[in-house]
Amino acid sequence: MMLAVVLARAGVGVTVLEKHDDFLRDFRGDTVHASTLTLLDELGLGHRFSAMPHRVVERVTVPVGSGTSLVVDFGLLPGPHKHIAMVPQWDLLDLLADAGRREPSFTLRMGVEVTGLLREHGRVVGVRYHDAGGSDGELRAAVTVACDGRTSAVRAASGLRVREFGVPLDIWWFRLPRGQVGLQGLNGRVGNGALLVMIDRGSYFQLGYQIPKGSDVQLRAEGIEAFHARVAALAPEFAESIGAVDSWDDVRLLAVRLDRMPRWFGPGLLCIGDAAHAMSPVGGVGINLAIQDAVAAARYLAAPLRRGEVRLGDLARVQVRRWTPTFVTQSVQQLLHRLVFQPVLAGGLGPDGSGRDRPSRFVRLLRRFPRLQAIPAYMVAIGALPEHAPSFARRSWSS
Numbered sequence: 341m342m343l344a345v346v347l348a349r350a351g352v353g354v355t356v357l358e359k360h361d362d363f364l365r366d367f368r369g370d371t372v373h374a375s376t377l378t379l380l381d382e383l384g385l386g387h388r389f390s391a392m393p394h395r396v397v398e399r400v401t402v403p404v405g406s407g408t409s410l411v412v413d414f415g416l417l418p419g420p421h422k423h424i425a426m427v428p429q430w431d432l433l434d435l436l437a438d439a440g441r442r443e444p445s446f447t448l449r450m451g452v453e454v455t456g457l458l459r460e461h462g463r464v465v466g467v468r469y470h471d472a473g474g475s476d477g478e479l480r481a482a483v484t485v486a487c488d489g490r491t492s493a494v495r496a497a498s499g500l501r502v503r504e505f506g507v508p509l510d511i512w513w514f515r516l517p518r519g520q521v522g523l524q525g526l527n528g529r530v531g532n533g534a535l536l537v538m539i540d541r542g543s544y545f546q547l548g549y550q551i552p553k554g555s556d557v558q559l560r561a562e563g564i565e566a567f568h569a570r571v572a573a574l575a576p577e578f579a580e581s582i583g584a585v586d587s588w589d590d591v592r593l594l595a596v597r598l599d600r601m602p603r604w605f606g607p608g609l610l611c612i613g614d615a616a617h618a619m620s621p622v623g624g625v626g627i628n629l630a631i632q633d634a635v636a637a638a639r640y641l642a643a644p645l646r647r648g649e650v651r652l653g654d655l656a657r658v659q660v661r662r663w664t665p666t667f668v669t670q671s672v673q674q675l676l677h678r679l680v681f682q683p684v685l686a687g688g689l690g691p692d693g694s695g696r697d698r699p700s701r702f703v704r705l706l707r708r709f710p711r712l713q714a715i716p717a718y719m720v721a722i723g724a725l726p727e728h729a730p731s732f733a734r735r736s737w738s739s
């Protein structure tokens with residue numbers, strides 16, 4: 341959606357195909373990072389974002405060992421946004437869709453699922469789709485961009501290679517009513533071989549309970565009461581309301597994956613976001629990375645698309661630009677899988693990180709020199725190599 345808005349502002353004809361009829365998926369993640377907030381300002385959408393109901397996270401506490409915690413303080417960030425915002429992703433997508441509809445060259449088709457690629461003379465020239473009315477169709481395009489997430493059908497149809505990295509966790513994803521629970525923003529608890537993330541969505545909480553990879557079937561066999569007890573042990577404030585999840589149908593398994601394509605493009609085709617590099621939820625950075633990819637893609641492709649001549653080199657420039665931030669971010673996620681999530685899931689890291697002999701040297705350094713905490717804050721909230729809106733897409737807030 342971000343790519344489409346920016347390209348449409350360059351006057352490029354762009355069609356977004358979204359397989360669902362609306363954006364109301366509850367498993368997208370809720371974080372809007374400082375660099376995305378800056379981007380929204382540059383696009384003239386910051387004031388509309390601020391007017392949407394959202395919550396602000398100014399610091400996050402991470403268990404690091406020896407019974408102590410590391411505070412990631414976003415107040416140390418440079419720039420106007422010293423926080424991350426929490427907003428259900430459908431609200432952000434609606435905002436961007438609305439901005440896109442103001443451009444005459446923008447088309448959004450909901451309920452249209454891409455089912456395959458059209459090829460001519462070894463080049464991708466568009467997609468096949470199946471729409472909500474039950475009809476099949478074809479859409480031709482100068483460039484097809486796969487933005488269809490970590491189970492990308494377009495990537496699968498492309499025949500391009502994917503490199504998989506192992507991950508130690510999967511996630512149970514479920515909701516609980518707010519009731520009298522006073523938690524706000526983003527909260528996490530560690531213990532009993534699990535990590536629980538609680539996302540405040542106003543009238544209810546979205547919860548993510550992390551389980552060892554591949555253990556879903558075995559844990560479900562223990563029964564829903566065992567699940568209730570697990571959650572209540574980590575978050576006693578939900579002990580009463582956990583009964584609202586009265587069957588496993590209410591608990592969705594999200595299979596986590598971490599992968600990356602060695603090559604994100606081919607003639608007429610580009611993959612970005614999770615389609616090019618599926619992100620683990622660790623650090624909550626995948627949305628930001630996908631948005632940054634989109635902005636870079638729009639910047640490099642707008643002029644060739646307007647000229648009607650997109651070369652392989654234009655598509656390659658997007659990957660060249662975005663490969664390093666992707667590699668760095670995924671490497672940090674892999675490190676955190678090893679240093680934090682594996683010990684937690686093995687039951688070796690208790691609440692507040694107790695159970696590990698001593699915090700790592702890096703963490704000890706951060707605690708000794710608190711200004712260095714700007715590094716993890718920057719990595720999460722801004723990320724490596726943040727992108728800015730190209731001049732043709734910028735608008736003042738009143739336009």
Ligand SMILES: Cc1cc2nc3c(=O)[nH]c(=O)nc-3n(C[C@H](O)[C@H](O)[C@H](O)COP(=O)(O)OP(=O)(O)OC[C@H]3O[C@@H](n4cnc5c(N)ncnc54)[C@H](O)[C@@H]3O)c2cc1C
Pocket residue numbers: 357358359360367368369370371452453454455487488489490492493494511513548594595596612613614615618619620621623624625626627628630
């Ligand atoms: C449990 C979990 C929690 C996470 N939490 C966070 C978080 O809090 N913060 C964060 O930054 N990241 C989080 N992530 C990572 C984040 O969700 C992804 O990195 C990010 O959503 C990638 O964005 P994307 O646009 O590439 O793909 P997606 O957000 O997956 O979007 C893909 C879109 O394509 C559509 N689509 C799929 N197939 C087709 C098709 N065949 N035809 C047409 N449309 C199709 C989908 O409906 C969807 O709208 C989380 C990941 C997981 C697994």
